Amino acid sequence: MKRSKTSKSWMNEHVSDPYVHKAKIAGYRSRAAFKLLEANEKFNFLTKKMNVVDLGSAPGSWSQVISQMTGCNGNIFALDLLEMVPIKNVEFLKGDFREQEMLDSLEKKLGKTSLDLVISDMAPNISGIKTSDQAGIIHLNELALQFSTDWLKPNGCFLVKSFVxxxxxxxxxxxxxxxxxxxxxxxxxxxxRSSEIFVFGRNKI
Ligand SMILES: C[S@@+](CC[C@H](N)C(=O)[O-])C[C@H]1O[C@@H](n2cnc3c(N)ncnc32)[C@H](O)[C@@H]1O
Incomplete structure (x- = not known):
């Protein structure tokens, strides 16, 4: 089958992307690692001992960054619709965060652990229909915010990806x-070209 122009230009962009190269060299599973690292350079919220929930974690580069940072000094819980190859010190749950059953499983795992940080890189599969893609991400954002306000310690932090x-x-x-x-x-x-934007909340009230 003839490759479409769009997939050709995506591939060209991908192979010439410096963050794709950097991720390969550093051993990160995705270029997304650099978004978290940049956020941390700006806001300085990652510490050596923290309890973290990583929503929309696959393939796992954010969990890799957190795991490297905290070693075994914290608890890291990650969740995604897709399977994720295991990462040291990370407990993974597979499922849809929008479903009550999934939230219940995550909350059961957390038990009495209160969180220092909630990060969410969840995004719906982009359909190209702007209004429904936007509604999809805002819904995920609202669920992540609700989860953060329920589980973060006072002064805990929240980082979430959205779209303008x-x-x-x-x-x-x-x-x-x-x-x-x-x-x-x-x-x-x-x-x-992406309308992606991140929201960082410091110090939960
Ligand atoms: C941009 S990727 C995350 C990349 C990840 N932060 C990393 O560093 O490897 C977005 C992820 O969100 C997940 N996702 C989207 N909707 C979800 C949902 N409703 N529940 C759980 N995960 C979801 C997707 O499966 C996808 O793996």
Missing amino acids: GAEFDGFVAETRKHFEKVTTFKPASSRD
């Missing part, structure tokens, strides 16, 4: 109600 578009400002305003300081930023490693 309808309801984004409302989501940021809602996040501001629960954290002392909320900042939005786009890392250099996030592709220019």
Whole structure:
């Protein structure tokens, strides 16, 4: 079958992407690692001992970064719709975070552990229909925020990926109600053409 122009240009972009090369050299499973590392350079929230939940974790580069940072000094729980190859010190759950059953399993695993950090890189499969893609990510953002407010310790932090578009400002305003300081930023490693943006909430109230 003839390859479409779009997949050809995606491949060209991928092979010439410096973050793809850097990720390979550093042993990260995905270039997404650099988004978390950049966020940490900016906000300095990763510490050597922390309890973390990583939502939308596969293939696992954010969990790799956290695992390297904390060693066995913390508890890391990761969840994704897709399978994830095991990572040292990371407990993985496979399933859909939107489902109550999945939330119950995660909460059961957490037991009495309260969290220092919740990170979410969850994004729906992009359909190209902007309104439904935007509604999909905002829904995931709201679920991640609700989970954070339920499980973070006072002063815990929250990092979540969103898309600029309808309801984004409302989501940021809602996040501001629960954290002392909320900042939005786009890392250099996030592709220019993407409407991706990150929201960082510092110090849960
Ligand atoms: C951009 S990738 C995450 C990359 C990851 N942070 C890393 O560093 O390797 C987004 C992930 O979100 C997951 N995801 C999307 N919707 C989800 C849902 N409803 N529940 C759980 N995971 C979901 C996808 O399966 C996908 O693996």
